[in-house]
Amino acid sequence: MLIKMIPEIGHYALIVALLMACVQAVLPLAGAATRRPLWMAYARPMAAGQLAFLLIAYGCLTASYMLDDFSVVNVANNANSLLPWYYKFSAVWGNHEGSVLLWSLILGVWTFAVGCFSRGLPPDMVARVLGVMGLVSVGFLAFVLITSNPFERSLPNIPADGADLNPLLQDVGLIIHPPMLYMGYVGFSVVFAFAIAALLGGRLDSAWTRWVRPWTNIAWAFLTVGIALGSWWAYYELGWGGWWFWDPVENASLLPWLAGTALIHSLAVTEKRGTFKSWTVLLAITTFSLSLMGTFLVRSGVLTSVHAFANDPSRGLFILVLLGITVGLSLLIFALRAPRVSQPGGFNWVSRDALLLVNNILLVVMTVTVLLGTVYPLLLDALNLGKISVGPPYFNALFVPLTVLLCVFMGLGPSARWKRMAGRELLTRLWIAGLGALVIGVAAPLVYTGQWNLKASLGLVAALWLVLSLVRDLWGKTSRAGSRLGALKRLTPAYWGMVLGHLGLAVTIIGVALVSNYSVERNVRMNVGDRVEVNGIGFHMTALDERRGPNYVSDAATIEVTREGASASFEMHPEKRLYIARGMPMTQVALRPGLFHDLYVAMGEELDDGSWALRVQIKPFVRWLWLGALLMAAGGIIAVADRRYRRRLSVREPEPVVTAREANAS
Structure with a gap:
């Protein structure tokens, strides 16, 4: 009986988590505003309780997948009894409802971590930070329960088997890519919360930057790994041999990464020199807002992409409203409070301060460039002004020169001094x-x-x-x-x-x-016994077999590869799979990775004479x-180990003062 009630237990756990998030959002913020220590003290226990119930909810959904409970609509639509257990585990987040639940769980983990690692912070700052994160949790948990309930039942009509997980997602890359990406997305909520807390409390000093820099670095590192894993997955799983397609959903992850990179550099100036304060806070707000926008693009149905999940307009409207409220309120707070915490500071235009400022401006311009190319076609379509396609030519023409220019100033920055420096000395x-x-x-x-x-x-x-x-x-x-x-x-x-x-x-x-x-690419026609040569590398098809996997059948070729001047050969095994439940064909690429080049063979379609279309590619330095x-x-991650981020900070720490000796030091 208890097993049959697992979805209901998960549903109730989500409701309790939402209630605890409401308490976490209201009482600590009110306590910080009215100086009531008891109210502020609710922040940490509510964060811990919310995480506990989110873990229960997520565990219940995972158990439903593992037990093949097809009475749960989410399980029936995204799993199958033949699906290997590790893909059942990843199928939990391989759909809209489960991915938003994972988003909420990771937010709970970040919130709990802030509560654990903030013992040296002033109580009012902790209360404000956790309160703001509680507000974000309220929004997403309400989104899950109102529009995206992962525990919805299909009783009494229970399907005999599930529809299976999308074959594109049946891959080890998709087991680790989304959690890493979400850790980055959601991690910037901590930075956002610290920024809003600093504005509300009127405290934006060098101590604040030392609190927020480790969280920024960790979130940025997770997002970097998540984007790299997505690029790696697209390279070998889609069968096209490409590593970045300027897909709108790919761009959605690049946008907060660019803004987060600017934020890291801006925090360095704020900590060292006490300047760029308003710029730093605005970047923190922008970075998290772009993370939310990425969530909207993937789950609103406005995009058609291999990465997109939802196509329900009500869900898109909910996230759009949540995004509007978050951005609108945070910018209002910034407009009202930023003048009170900003501090002017002078520097020469040949200095590390100036170079970091130019770097940040370039990163913001790059962000705006990608944002316009991603959103402009959607706006035209939404306003019935026509359909246009913005593809790689636009992005490459603008993004590549900006990247080169960014590298020029990045190379100058480490060798420059703070505040002022002679241009001849830098040269x-x-x-x-x-x-x-x-x-x-x-x-x-x-x-x-x-x-x-x-x-x-x-x-x-x-x-x-x-x-x-x-x-x-x-x-x-x-x-x-x-x-x-x-x-x-x-x-x-x-x-x-x-x-x-x-x-x-x-x-x-x-x-x-x-x-x-x-890169070298050739589309060839091959049958057993055929041989082709590409850039001095021979590809010989020696066999073609039918194979059966746990939930698919496939045609698998054996390709013997020989190189000029090499006595030894090796085999590659590309496949063309047909997933039984969905009837969906998929290409399984054969890769021979190397530090200096990859060999890449992908099977296309079977031709009329029984031969196969193959794509053979040589990809230099792709790794x-x-x-x-x-x-x-x-x-x-290594930057976080700096001991100045681990020491306990005083409630009021003086602003950094740059002496003449420091300004002239290398």
């Missing part, structure tokens, strides 16, 4: 790095292929400039010490995080430049795309 420090990047970047395509390629050279020069400027900065920071090794050990984790972040971007740019300009993303994420 003296970096002219060798700039010349080296230019010479190597221009010559590398000639060495690689024997022909010069402008686009590839541009990307390589930008990436090498980032790397060589970092090397010059490291050399300068250790040149005056007795032992270089000892000097390297004394550099802070925050500095090493910056180095890894910039290095990761350089590695990604190298991957983008080379795979975009030097560097994701290696760079992992380096960037590692940099964000």
Whole structure:
């Protein structure tokens, strides 16, 4: 009997979680406003209780999937008795209702974490932060219960079996990609809550930036990994061989990442110099608002995409209202309170302050560029002004030059001083790095292929400039010490995080430049015994077999691959699968990964004479795309280990004062 009631238990747990979120949202904020410690003290217990009941609800939905309870509409629409258990587990979030429940659960985890790791913060700040996060939880839990109940029953008409999970989602990448992406999306709610709490409390000082920087870095790192996993999944699962398509839903995850990157740099200036305060708060609000907008795009039905879930207008309207309220109220609070917490500060236009400001402006322009290209066609369609398509040519024409320009200023920043610096001194420090990047970047395509390629050279020069400027900065920071090794050990984790972040971007740019300009693709027709050669690599189809999986049947080819000058060969096994429950065909790509190139074979359709259409591709340096993303994420995590973020902070900490000696120090 208890097993049959699992969905009801989950439903009631969601209701209790919503009630606790309401208490968490109202009492702590009211207590902070009226200086009532007892009311403020409700924040942490309500956050813990909300998480506990969200875990119960999520556990109940997972149990319904594992037990094949097809009386639950969500399970019947997205699972099947033949589905392997690990895909049943991931099917919980492989649909609209389950993904929003996961979103709410992760928000509960972040809220609980803030409660646990904020013992050194003033009680009123903790109450405001947790209260704001409680308000966000109220909105999403109400959304789940009103429009997206994952526990809805189909009694008494229970289907004999489920419709199965979308074959596109039956992949290990989709087991880990959405949770990572949501950890990033939702993590920025912490930064948003700290920003609103600072505005309400009138406290936006260096101590505040040290509270908020670790949360920003962790959320940004999760989002970076989530985007990289999505790119990796699109590369091998869709069978097209592409790693980024400027799909509107892909753009929806890129937007908060760009704004979050600007926020990280702005926080550095606010902490060190006490300036850019209003800019920092506005970026915090913008980053979380863009995260909410990404949720709206995926779940509103306004987009047709392999990533999109919902097509119910009522759901889209609910999220749009929630987005409007969040953005509208936060901007109203910003307009009313920002003048009270802002602090003017001067700096020379040749200084690290100025370079970081230019970086932020470029990142914001890039964000607006992607936002316009994503939303403008939707607005025209919604207003019945016609349909237009904005594709890769628009994004590449604007985004790529902006990225190169961003790299120029990123390379200058670490070597510049705070507040003021002589332009000639900065030029003296970096002219060798700039010349080296230019010479190597221009010559590398000639060495690689024997022909010069402008686009590839541009990307390589930008990436090498980032790397060589970092090397010059490291050399300068250790040149005056007795032992270089000892000097390297004394550099802070925050500095090493910056180095890894910039290095990761350089590695990604190298991957983008080379795979975009030097990929080789051939569409071939092959049958057993046929052989083709692509760039000196031979592909020989030696067998074609029928196979059966747990919930699919497939035609699987065996391709023997030989290389020029190599005695050994290896086999690749592309498949064309047919998923039984949905009757949906899928391509299972065969990959031979490598640090310097991938071999990629995808089966198309069977042709009239019994042969098969195959796509054979050689993708140089494509792994560097994701290696760079992992380096960037590692940099964000390492920066959090800086000890200045772990020390207990006083209730009122003085603003940073930059002395003449500090301003002139390297």
